[in-house]
Amino acid sequence: MEDQKPRLAVFKFSSCDGCQLSILDLEEELLSLASVVDIAYFVEARRATAPGPYDIALVEGSVTTPEEVERIKEIRANTRFLIPFGVCATWGGVQAHRNFMNFDEAMRRVYPHPEAYSALSTSTPIWDHVKVDYMIQGCPPNRHQILEVLTNVLVGKKTALASNSVCYECKRKGNICVIVARGIPCLGVVTHDGCGALCPTYDRGCYGCFGPMDDPKAASTARQWWVLGVKPADIVRDFRRITPYAEAYNKGAEVYEREAHQS
Ligand code: SF4
Ligand code: SF4
Structure with missing residues (x-):
């Protein structure tokens, strides 16, 4: 009915x-x-x-x-x-x-x-x-x-999508990590899963289109990008590209904000 x-x-x-x-x-x-x-x-x-x-x-x-x-x-x-x-x-x-x-x-x-x-x-x-x-x-x-x-x-079941990172999906698919193997900056470390690690599967870094996972520690990822040789202005831009309002990603951008403005 x-x-x-x-x-x-x-x-x-x-x-x-x-x-x-x-x-x-x-x-x-x-x-x-x-x-x-x-x-x-x-x-x-x-x-x-x-x-x-x-x-x-x-x-x-x-x-x-x-x-x-x-x-x-x-x-x-x-x-x-x-x-x-x-x-x-x-x-x-x-x-x-x-x-x-x-x-x-x-x-x-x-x-x-x-x-x-x-x-x-x-x-x-x-x-x-x-x-x-x-x-x-x-x-x-x-x-x-x-x-x-x-x-x-x-069905009345309490629901919460697990907040894993895209890295989990890479591991499940057997992807070789693009950061570790090829030095490609990838936001998958801090990004909510759900896409099936689409970009790393095709040898591209994730750009964060699923938004941040819970408590992503984005500042550490930003520092890792800097070690890879990514310029501060590019770090700031990429961490704010898709969801600039997300505080979790901003914590990564903020680490290099001052240097980005000086460069
Ligand atoms: S390629 Fe990106 S998403 Fe996949 S394991 Fe490496 S850092 Fe994580
Ligand atoms: S940019 Fe989007 S589709 Fe590509 S790996 Fe990241 S979350 Fe998945």
Whole structure:
């Protein structure tokens, strides 16, 4: 019976829609999911929408406008389990570079008529505004991790994705470490797992698109990069590239910030 199924909603804030596409990428599993939940609100997938309350809300994107500040509070009030997914929702995303810029000047550079837009000078994650129940990182998030969290919530199991580093995934795949073997700077040491060590598998360093793992000790990794010969300005840039709002990565950037400005 349709009205007895848990009600799922998927919302978009400031973002590129890629996280929602990860849900659609579930393909066959999406049909199984749709058979056990009522997809009440998911405008990227279906035209019909139904108002809350919802049992589960997945939220893509960061908060960048005054309207979004109010909207996320309304969603929270109408939702049992609120789950930000993707690095925009969990860490403010790449658009959080604005947090460290002259916002008015950035607006003038981007828009011919900046006065036509109502925007905040910051891009912030969902947890900066309301309590969240779980988080799923990644740009975009891993569809299997999305399914794992949804399944656990649906069966009433306490869920928390383990916060391992990408290095764990390299070890599981038998990758030869690109830092150790080839001297390539890699952020996998401090980055949340979930991608299957995609970049190191193809002999590239990780650039941190899954956001930081818990307590990553980024300062030590930054020092290791310096030993490899990476210039301070490049260390600062790379540690802030994808999730500049993430304090955990900033601890790595801060070690070389002064030298970066002097060089
Ligand atoms: S290649 Fe990168 S992610 Fe893989 S083990 Fe080495 S440092 Fe870790
Ligand atoms: S290795 Fe790093 S940059 Fe590459 S996909 Fe994985 S988390 Fe993203």
